[in-house]
Amino acid sequence: MKRLIVCSAVMIAAIAVLVLVGCPRPETEPSLPVEDAQAPAADWPRTFTDALGEEVTLQQPPQRVVCLSTGFTESILAMGAGDRLVGRVTFAQYPPEVLEVPSVGGMIDPSLEAIAELEPDLLLTERGTPQDVVESIRRAGVPVLAQDPKSVDEVLWCIREIGRYLGVEDDAKALADQLQARAQAATERGNAIAAGEGRPSVLFVVSIEPVFVAGTGHFVDDMINRAGALNAATLIDDTSRDQWPSLSLEAIVELDPDIVVIAMMLEEELSEVGGVEAFANRPGWSELPSVKEGRIYTINPDWAVRAGPRLFDALEQMVEIVQSGLSGEPIDD
Structure with missing residues (x-):
């Protein structure tokens, strides 16, 4: 095939191991909610800086999350925190159970009234939501965290970070580690293809x-x-x-x-x-x-x-x- 460009560099991906379960608790010890077990009260409040350079402090693990990112919505459900999700965008339709969550419109033109009615304690979004929309939501007293992943590694970072936002970092890490292992395997295959055929x-x-x-x-x-x-x-x-x-x-x-x-x-x-x-x-x-x-x-x-x-x-x-x-x-x- 013409115009193949010979590979000049090998991409390096971090190696991670899937962590799915923790140690069982003794029967005599009372069970705790997942967010409490993973994020003790002493770890809160937590302060984060988002992709817009805004510093946001969360006093406790958010329980009512509106997400304007389809990918972040899927991540929330994949890490087992779907019960926190109270609002989504119309195009967030996977997994199927997310359709039970009310829609607030689109990522670039959400209904501010619909968001306010859901009384969220956190709104998540990514690149694409207009700045004036973000500012309007913030003025209404809702914490907003926006991220802008530009690489596969940054998508993995966002998954882990969302886990920290929600206080379910162990579950988020397990998910991200599994995905990172898959990314590494795929990258190794891609590098091998490029090394052999350009x-x-x-x-x-x-x-x-x-x-x-x-x-x-x-x-x-x-x-x-x-x-x-x-x-x-x-x-x-x-x-x-x-x-x-x-x-x-x-x-x-x-x-x-x-x-x-x-x-x-x-x-x-x-x-x-x-x-x-x-x-x-x-x-x-x-x-x-x-x-x-x-x-x-x-x-x-x-x-x-x-x-x-x-x-x-x-x-x-x-x-x-x-x-x-x-x-x-x-x-x-």
Whole structure:
């Protein structure tokens, strides 16, 4: 395959071991709530500094959390703290039981009235919630913690940090350690692929009309690199600082990515263009050797662009995509 770029560096991931259970308590000792067992009263209040540079002090483990991040919502449930969640965004629909939690709207345009009615003692969000919305919620007396993970490691850090916010750090650490072990294994596979065959360029597409792709400074970019490839969009000087740059068809044809990955933000949008197979007949796209030769794949955007546990499913799938794109062999079901 042409224009493969030989790997010049090996990415290093920290090694961690999954911790699932602790030592059992004697029968004569009264059982304690999880948050009390993990976060003794002496550990509170706790003060945190978020990605906006704001210092936030929590007097005790929050019990009523509104989360405007789909990925953080999934993390809260995965670490066993779903009973703390009283509000979510509309697009937070996994796992299915989260649908029982009231929706407060979208991440960029939540209903301030709906949030106030839920009487939260903490609101979690990430990059994308407008600053004026955050400030309005803070003025209402609700502590707000916002994070902005830009790499796989930072997603893991956020999972551990959310555990500290809620006083369930042991459960959060167990979850993060398990995911970190998976990330390390996937990264090792990606490095081995790159060392043996070079790094192909991958164009990660999230919208077709207009075309938006994953750029630099986002955990999707890191995921692609860990999988043994290079993010094609980062090879264009004009996109060097954009997380989600828009590209013209002419730029894509000139870029000539070795592999195309379609992660449409809306499933119906992919259906409207006729699915992946239709790209062979679309102007511009049909000129790409990667499309002509079948090196075009789909990946679940709910896995790949959310800062939560399912990102690691996407990382493992991305390794399979890169391997398939290089070898020509289909991905195993």
